[in-house]
Amino acid sequence: MEQNDHFALSCPIPISQYPHVLLAHGGGGRLMHQLIGKMFLAAFRNPLLETQHDATVVELAGKKLAFTTDSYVVRPLFFPGGDVGSMAVHGTVNDLAMSGARPVYLSAAFIIEEGLPMETLWKVVCSMQQAAQRCGVQIITGDTKVVDKGKGDGVFINTAGIGVVEHDQKIAPQNVRPGDGVLVSGDLGRHGMAIMAVREGLQFESAIESDSAPVQDIVLALLKAGIEIHCLRDLTRGGLASALNEIAEASRVRIGIEEKSIPVREDVHAACEMLGLDPLHVACEGRFIALVAAKDVERALLVMRGQGTGAGSAVIGRVAESSAPLVTLKSAIGVSRILDMPSGEQLPRIC
């Protein structure tokens, strides 16, 4: 049997250390990056996959298209500010936007657990359709699977997306340069804390609502304004800390950010402290960072703030030369420390 050749290759993750897949392997931190790098990239090796971008840009029929996929396994299915259906649209639309693409088409594949109330499924589907309409994308192909009770969890949704790249900029984690400015499109940590508050039954003065939202309009406005964008990355699993470390690694630069410039809401701060979490590690679902050429930083900020969901945008740091990839955080009292990638799973199943 020809498969033997491949099966004979030994597993590239050290089995003695990790005999089984852990929740942390899906958490957006160091373990997930190891799994993706050593297993998936090693097996599927090709230059397009290795760009490791939120969406992969391909030349097809003489045009540039972006292609991406994401599964949504968030729990609970409904939470303040969103649900699994709207997230499944926003998340994939945002991944496309991170390559500067205009999102056009989505697929929708459902893995439903036997026994899911039919009305729950209908609510999710309606929410997806509303989100798709708001984003100007069409769901044009789909799949439905049902698994036995106890072998799934309500409903998992996968959406893959196709977008059209209508610009000539090279937007990728590898293209960040010393001098670039780092901008964030709004306040951090609300999605993760909205989910955790529901799960832990926490009561705050006002409910923390997820920031789940499409960001494509902000990105398209930046492109239209002719901003020289070097990299875009949405701040999902692993949060800001993970995104910055990935970029520093890919471009081999130092990224220095200032704590006092990073927008985090008071109630989110309080909730994070209560749960012992760092807001810079917590996932958003409607926020991204833009790394743009030094000359364009101020203009980029104005453009971002001019878009509805970008009203809370801020410049949070700058890129510098470095002998080794590094992310540093300057605290409110002026002390700098290294901002590491989170190691594992802080908040399971938030997306």
Add this chain to the structure above:
Amino acid sequence: MEQNDHFALSCPIPISQYPHVLLAHGGGGRLMHQLIGKMFLAAFRNPLLETQHDATVVELAGKKLAFTTDSYVVRPLFFPGGDVGSMAVHGTVNDLAMSGARPVYLSAAFIIEEGLPMETLWKVVCSMQQAAQRCGVQIITGDTKVVDKGKGDGVFINTAGIGVVEHDQKIAPQNVRPGDGVLVSGDLGRHGMAIMAVREGLQFESAIESDSAPVQDIVLALLKAGIEIHCLRDLTRGGLASALNEIAEASRVRIGIEEKSIPVREDVHAACEMLGLDPLHVACEGRFIALVAAKDVERALLVMRGQGTGAGSAVIGRVAESSAPLVTLKSAIGVSRILDMPSGEQLPRIC
């Protein structure tokens, strides 16, 4: 909250009859078609989705592309003749081929259950890569989620696919015409019975191996030979009976097939009888039907038989005019009966 408008619409599946999703809603039969038609098509309504083809063909940047998605939840993960990894490639490649597209790119999204042995995941990933190589497609984007133990089942894989349509034929279930010939690309029922044999612990003289295989070469050969193809459909969930009923419905024709022309292996027949199953309802993972213009039937058969995986191809029936959509089966002793769509789930989780 704007979602209220949509949530106010009542669920289009009668809740009194189906308060919960059943395994049968994913089984490829009548219940699944009702769920897709009344819920998904109703909510996501657009002309592209409504083609209800295995892959949807879009014009993008002046070129025709095919786009499709499928999740693979087969149990067990490894079975005679294949595994979830190779299936996840073949299945999606085949869906693209059913629109006459040349498959080019795949995405790969994993939903892993916490506790899956790392070596099992590696075997699945290696098998995917081998299958992708054999099919000439690249896996260029991916996603990894891990769900808590008891909330998944080993690993579920979603692959979405993009193909290039390089011909001008209109291949769709709606385009079948009276006089068309019906061809099948090989013997039926092996995939479903291979899975069932493992699950039920059945012993046969020789193991029944799944027919899981890519069929794109056969389709591309038909196109190259200039065969006038009206419809292609792969015979997965619901088997031949489901596929023919879908086509008869879409084109409003009668399709008459002859039992004695339909290739089914002796051991598969025997296994089906033992389990009380009809081979015409059992899923394949490497077989399809082609409905071609009357003038091209004999030539199409030669082309199909000339390709490795199409060696067992056969002409099994013909399309006729009808006042209502209908599929009829003429038995070996010459008696005709209506071949209905299977109602629900015969074989859960075979794909």
